[in-house]
Amino acid sequence: MALSSPRQVHSMSVQSPDDLAYLFECPVCFDYVLPPILQCNSGHLICSSCRPKVQCCPSCRGPLGSIRNLAMEKVAENVRFPCKYCNSGCTLRLLHTEKRSHEDVCEFRPYACPCPGTSCKWHGSLDEVLGHLIHTHKSITTLHGEDIVFLATDINLPGAVDWVMMQCCFEHNFMLVLEKQERHENHQQFFAIVQIIGTQKQAENFMYKLELSGHGRRLTWEAKPRSIHEGVASTIGNNDCLIFETSMVQHFGENGNLPINVTISRV
Incomplete structure (x- = not known):
């Protein structure tokens, strides 16, 4: 009697569009080649960014023209590409039409030095920001507690001036930035804002209150802190902070110093 051996069944795995992203790797910058391809x-x-930088094909050394690969552009429409900050923790995969706009605001993108008015070009991860501030910007005062008083000294100094303080509470670090700017000729104003050394998602968990008081007067501003990712300039540009005229300092300051009460609270 003949014995039959079991049949070996070959299965073909079908790759999802997401698995095809590796086909779009640029041989020059190793980023993804996105339309126009x-x-x-x-x-x-x-990729279109590297094309002007090379004289011949980096893969075969053949001539380079301006030939569009329309077939690969069609394939790219259905592929979800990893965010360029995937190695920093971002897990999103996006259509090429969404990729650049997401990366402009991705919370895993490198952080710039949050100190205003400096020429510091430092960039690094969120975990490295505090160490950078402590070791490089040693003049910044750090106060502990959810309700503190920051004393801005020499408030009458001429020209554009910045005052910066760090506040540590609720296991997070916050930065108070006070800026004196001349937006219009011979018209100076003060702008005060609190940022969290963290993501915008973390910022949503807190509120801050700035208060100037003295001589029977009180000026208060309350808002959610901004992430240092957003930067001070954009917030000031949108007038989304405490703003007061230089002429008002006389009502709250004393001996050239201005006390600002800063209160951080959980939402």
């Missing part, structure tokens, strides 16, 4: 005469891809 250019190729050499042999079909090797190169």
